[in-house]
Amino acid sequence: MKLEQNYSLKEHNTFHLQVKARWFMEYENEDELIKILQDEYFQESQSIHIGGGSNLLFLGDYNGVILHSAIRGIKVKEETDTSVTLRIGAAELWDDVVAYAVKNGYSGIENLSLIPGETGAAAIQNIGAYGVEIKDVIESVEAYNQLDIVKRIFSKEECKYGYRSSFFKNEHNDPYIITYVAIRLSKQPSYTLEYGNLKEELSAYDEINLTNIRDAVIAIRKNKLPDPKEQGNAGSFFMNPVVSMTKYNHLKSTFGEFPHYVISDTEVKIPAGWLIEQCGFKGKKHGTVGVYEKQALVLVNLGEATGDEIALAAESIRMAVEQKYGISLVPEVKYVG
Ligand SMILES: Cc1cc2nc3c(=O)[nH]c(=O)nc-3n(C[C@H](O)[C@H](O)[C@H](O)COP(=O)(O)OP(=O)(O)OC[C@H]3O[C@@H](n4cnc5c(N)ncnc54)[C@H](O)[C@@H]3O)c2cc1C
Incomplete structure (x- = not known):
């Protein structure tokens, strides 16, 4: 079992944010996991289990326990x-x-x-x-x-x-x-x-x-897609929104043909990347945060971005899409903090 205090999470999140965890606990098998779960300190602390951190956005240092599995095979x-x-x-x-x-x-x-x-x-x-x-x-x-x-x-x-x-x-x-x-x-x-x-x-x-x-x-x-080893990112930042057929027909009559995927008689999925591109964000930079030039759904850390800065850039994208299309994008990435 690995137990580390004030542990850097830079290699545990693909945005490569420089954040720390108060405790990092990694177990090798189920018995070690049970020991951690039974521990009183663990039970009283806030905690989150992470994997490779490729779908997480740390908004700052994590004042609790980060759990990680080392069960392989x-x-x-x-x-x-x-x-x-x-x-x-x-x-x-x-x-x-x-x-x-x-x-x-x-x-x-x-x-x-x-x-x-x-x-x-x-x-x-x-x-x-x-x-x-x-x-x-x-x-x-x-x-x-x-x-x-x-x-x-x-x-x-x-x-x-x-x-x-x-x-x-x-x-x-x-x-x-x-x-x-x-x-x-x-x-x-x-x-x-x-x-x-x-x-x-x-x-x-x-x-x-x-x-x-x-x-x-x-x-x-x-x-x-950008390779997270070269440019910090978490893949698609938002989920593709699902709208009603009525809403889709209304959008089509206002804006013309839309890329879409029919899910059922009543629902349609729209590519979030396309909506973001239409709002002019593709390839643009917001300080330390960029919108990837080949795929507008991906936000990239241009260097020393913080989680807050990425969240702020995401919010301005979300608001622009909401204002133009009345569609509320939901992050696929999980915010931690
Ligand atoms: C470049 C890039 C491309 C991507 N492309 C795709 C794609 O094509 N399709 C797609 O679906 N996703 C894609 N993703 C998103 C990401 O790869 C997936 O969501 C992936 O499954 C996250 O795995 P992770 O181990 O990094 O999990 P993390 O990001 O660490 O965690 C994800 C969630 O799982 C929980 N968790 C992790 N492990 C455990 C566990 N053992 N027990 C309980 N909870 C746990 C965490 O608490 C969190 O809620 C992409 C990401 C990147 C960076």
């Missing part, structure tokens, strides 16, 4: 002629899981290549890209209730997945700490290629297989 839990179920430690890097699956010929998550962060968080966030969400392969999630310290295994249905949401993200539910995630993958080729420019990118390859799909996704992402 990918094990085959079950195998049939057609599928395999993997049990994965929550701290396993998500992209390492994808690389493992592709290498072994297991399909289902290749479109989720290169998404930063850890597997536990991926199951909380219901990460998604190129027409696939992790919920499509989730079999179960093992988690500890932080209040009564009882372990529960959630079925996929009990995880209550939605767009970038789950039971675990709902603040009205008890806080849970995820220790393991089980996903079921196919041993037969089954690909999702209809989304975005994936098919177009794949036309440069001589055949369509798992390795080439992963390489194509990585190539598209590297071209479109």
